[in-house]
Amino acid sequence: MAIKRKETTVIVGGGHAAGALMTALLQKKYQHDVILVGEEPHPPYQRPPLSKNYLAGEVDQASLYLKPRSMYENGGYQLRLGVRAEQIDRDNKIIGLSDQSTLKYDRLVLATGSHVRRLKVPGSDLQCIHYLHDIADTDALRDQLIPGKRLVIVGGGYIGLEVAASAIKKRVGVTVLEAADRLMQRVTGPEMSAFFYAKHNAAGVDVRLNAAVTGFEAGDQGRVAGVTLADGGKVQADIVLVSIGVIPETALAEASGLPCDDGIVVDEFTRTSDPEILAIGDCTRHRNLFFEKMQRLESVANAVDQARIAAATLMGEEKPYNSAPWFWSNQYDLRLQMVGLSQNHDQRVVRGCFEKEEFAVFYLREGQVIAVDAVNMPVAFMVGKQLVQHRKSVSAEALSDPHSELRNL
Incomplete structure (x- = not known):
């Protein structure tokens, strides 16, 4: 009886998706060889702490790692770190690497993540202008967050506001410039935006809305000294963080002929158009049976x-993807937990108290709960996950009534 050949599965990428996949394969006792190719020198790690407690110096680098490198290797998996995948030869199932070596694969998983969106304005190449995407980025920014320095953050989304909360604790002067008319506009409703605006202002952050950046001014030795605005205003700066979103990393997939559309296109089983290649994480536009459209x-x-x-x-x-999305953000003593996507809602219902900093906003469409944002209200978030996942219709009165038991919904 012939012994079946061991196959090789290659994972390209070293982020949360790649690490979670390796952990899941270990738990399932996957019998084939697994090789992870990661451009950074670190094993797969968490990125959310980069703008929060890692930036604040409250945790060390090792605590970011999803698992110790030894755990993967003891399970028989190989990590090729500090090397970049540069080419996929799909016909021969070969990956070309930046160190001129090649890897043969039977199955390939692209977990290439995303890269930061750059702000292309005059002066954008000055020193002390930062982007935050990996450990090295956070290390470089943290070294410059010295009491009395002036930090300007371009962008009022999750990461920008989390960095603002961390920096103000270090007695750094912080200004947030948001081009839209409210904070976190892309992901939350006006009540939540107004609440976080007030919270940051009360903490000493100078938050400016409708503030479009047109350039950066140079100071001594090529360092940034100020930020110019579309309305003619200027903001002095010793340090700048640009946080205006990310772009899916699809170049490798595109060059190999895989369909991409603001992300590598995959089905509900994470398969690309090539049955031997899967893709997961931020780099994908995927089919999730929870949604009507690709996301x-x-x-x-x-x-x-x-x-x-x-x-x-x-x-x-074969287990199809069918889950309501959820997110979180920690700012000061606030924990914002969000489930579902609130776009296209036709009604908002508030439960709880803004002043006590314990409240939730329920987003409804035609009476159905499609999203929930909760601040320091974990019960509302947990109940909200069930309401959103099961597409429950609930009356606004029941949602807002402080005397009604949320769990009964």
Whole structure:
């Protein structure tokens, strides 16, 4: 009886999705060889702490790692770190690497993540202008957050506001410039935006809305000294963080002829158009049976969920992706937890108290709960996950009534 040849599965990428996939394969006792190719020198790690407690110096680098490198290697998996995948030869199933070596694969998983969106304005190449995407970025920024320095953050989304909260604690002067008319406009409703605006102002952050950046001014030795605005205003700066979103990393997939559309296109089993190639995480535009349309999501929850689906697919267990997305953000003593996507809602219902900093906003469409944002209200978030996942219709009165038991919904 012939012994079946061991196959090789190559994972390209070293982020949360890649790490979650390797962990899931270990748990499932996947019998084939697994090789991870990661451009950074670190094993897969968490990125959310980069703008929060890692930036604040409250945790060390090792605590970011999803698992110690030894755990993967003791399980028989190989990590090729500090090397970049540069080419996929799909006909011969070969990957070309930046160190001129090649890898042969039977199955390939692209977990290439995303890269930061750059702000292309005059002066954008000055020193002390930062972007935040990896450990090295956070290390460089943290070294410059010295009491009395002036930090200007371009962008009022999750990461920009989390950095503002961390920096103000270090007695750094912080200004947030948001081009839109409210904070976190892309992901939340006006009540939540107004609440966080007030919270940051009260903490000493100078938050400016409708503030479009047109350039950076130079100071001594090529360092940034100021930020110019479309309305003619200027803001002095010793340090700048640009946080205006990310772009899915699809270049490798595109060059190999895989369909991409603001993300590598995959089905509900994380498969690309090539049955031997899967893709997971921020780099994908994916089919999730929870939604009517293809989606691209930038979240840890999506990365982990897709990793589980990919592990099942590799094991021959077809389990379709069918989960409501969820997100979180920590700012000061606030924990914002969000489930669902609030776009296209036709009604908002508030429960709880803004003044006590314990409240939730329920987003409804035609009476159905489609999203929930909760601040320091974990019960509302947990109940909200069930309401959103099961597409429950609930009356506004029941949602807002402080005397009604949320769990009964």
